[in-house]
Amino acid sequence: MIMLSISPIPAFSDNYIWCVAHNGEAIIVDPGDAAPVLKHLEHHQLKLSAILITHHHYDHVDGIASLCERYPQTPVYGPQNHCPNITQRLSHGQTISLFDCNIDVIAVPGHTLDHIAYYVSDNTPNPLLFCGDTLFAGGCGRLFEGTAEQMLTSLRLISALPANTAVYCAHEYTLSNLHFANSVEPENEQLQQRIQQAKQRRADGLPTVPSELALELLTNPFLRTGKNTVQASVIAHSELKCWKEKDIFASLRKWKDDF
Ligand SMILES: [Zn+2]
Structure with a gap:
């Protein structure tokens, strides 16, 4: 069993760049900005050992070049297409090994077509998922490139992971997501409790992430489009006549976009 120390590095207005540290070394996930990462590494006396990238948006990749300048030869893992400065391009089903942990690559298209997630299932007390802008605490990413059906399929893959998986998403969007979920x-009732807890954490200046997948399954409407309550609400809001779960999901996403 490996004890990893995982910290969010705040960037821009609401991004989290994740730092996974072990024995003086660090893996950085989605460095959209190098400055706060360099500061964090120096402050905690960590050496950069790898970078993981989930998708090509600037707020996830723009810090790669400066980090690699400061720490040359750093391996940069990422999707097959679009992202700059990737040294190891990954596909769904591949496994990489870092810090003696196996990290599985899961393709999760929807927010973008190249989007991948990183799942750490062994050697840690509970599984970890770094999912970028796919699943958020209480919500999911916008559909910039993929279809609703692709995003639904991606979220179903995530839903099937163990319930005690810790979900590390890339933005502090939780309160507005939960407001919509409400x-x-x-x-x-679990949603009401979660809203109170999230409000308290923000009032205390703390991040609301990571969240546990079990809680997402109970409170995140985008993982609940198979439930009667969510379906009835979406049908009433969107005046859907003939529908399948993918139509419910698409209407729910549209509802949130306009919210
Ligand atoms: Zn994005």
Whole structure:
């Protein structure tokens, strides 16, 4: 069993760049900005040993070049297409090994077509998922490139992971996501509790992430489009006549976009 120390490095207005540290070394996930990462590494006396990239958006990749200048030869893992400065291009089903942990690559298209997630299932007390802008605490990423059906399939893959998986997403969007979730499922008691807890954490200046997958399954409407409560709410809001779960999901996403 390896004890990893995982910290969010705040960047821009609401991004989290994740730092996974062990024995004086660090893996950095989605460095959109190099400056706060360099500061964090220096402050904690960590050496950069690898960079993981989930997708090509600037707020996830723009810090790669400066970090590699400061730490030459750093391996940069990322998707097959679009991202600059990737040294190891990955595909769904591949496994890489870092810090004696196996990290599985899961393709999760939807937010972008190249989007991948990193799943650490062994050698840690509970599984870890670094999912970029796919699953958020209480919500999911916008559909910039993929279809609703692709995103639904990606979220189903994530939903099937062990319930005690810790979900490390890349933005602090939780309170606004939960505010929307409350419009969809106003009678969901676990959701009410979660809103209170999230408000308290933000009031205390703390991040609301990571979250546990079990809690997402109970409170995140984008993982609950198979539930009667979410379906009834979406049908009432969107005046859907003939529908399948993918239509419910698409209407729910549209509802959130306009919220
Ligand atoms: Zn993005």
